[in-house]
Amino acid sequence: MVARSRIQARLDDHIAQLVQCRRCPRMQSTPVSGGAVLSDVMLIGQAPGPREPVLQRPFAHTAGKTLFRWFEESCGLSESTVRSTIYFAAVCRCFPGKTSGGDDRIPAPDEIRNCSSWMNDEIKILRPQLIIPVGRLAIAQFIDCTKLEEVIGHKFRAERAQHSFDLIPLPHPSGASPWHKVLPGKKLLKSALNLIARHPAIRALRAERQLARRTQRSQ
Numbered sequence: 001m002v003a004r005s006r007i008q009a010r011l012d013d014h015i016a017q018l019v020q021c022r023r024c025p026r027m028q029s030t031p032v033s034g035g036a037v038l039s040d041v042m043l044i045g046q047a048p049g050p051r052e053p054v055l056q057r058p059f060a061h062t063a064g065k066t067l068f069r070w071f072e073e074s075c076g077l078s079e080s081t082v083r084s085t086i087y088f089a090a091v092c093r094c095f096p097g098k099t100s101g102g103d104d105r106i107p108a109p110d111e112i113r114n115c116s117s118w119m120n121d122e123i124k125i126l127r128p129q130l131i132i133p134v135g136r137l138a139i140a141q142f143i144d145c146t147k148l149e150e151v152i153g154h155k156f157r158a159e160r161a162q163h164s165f166d167l168i169p170l171p172h173p174s175g176a177s178p179w180h181k182v183l184p185g186k187k188l189l190k191s192a193l194n195l196i197a198r199h200p201a202i203r204a205l206r207a208e209r210q211l212a213r214r215t216q217r218s219q
Ligand code: SF4
Pocket: 018, 021, 022, 023, 024, 027, 030, 031, 092, 093, 094, 111, 114, 115, 116
């Protein structure tokens, strides 16, 4: 219990510093954090869109709706449960702004480098059993991702920040890409979600939630 509260204090301190970060002058918002959730599971997004900084939470808009539906359907975890039991990180924590064509700008290599220390520190603090990178840019921070078809639906053993963990990549849930809606993406997404649902860290999280609910009902 003491160890847990020490880790929580380190994570609280980490988030307090993260939200003050202003390393990247081209970013168009301040950092977005999902909060200091102590977890064995980390979910890594790419970068917030324009709405996340306003709503002050990651995956707050349409892509989030799809992502949370995937978790509900495959793992039986509601959005509020996912948000309160999984640690949300991202390749970059600030909104990069729009391109001249009106799309969200992909973070530049220097911005990704700047932000990588936050993710490394989170891995050192949480020492997660499972990391779920969402989308090509997030996946590429851990393994080669030339083709989504070669990585979605598979579990990998990866290492970062002197810690090894299971890695189960997901495609980006954005409506802009049809990849996960048509074959073979549709089938591979299903396999990836099944792998996540069966992973011991997710099963433990679900069991804890059920126990908490039963305890609440009996009081
Ligand atoms: S993208 Fe990351 S490193 Fe850059 S200012 Fe935002 S939090 Fe800091």
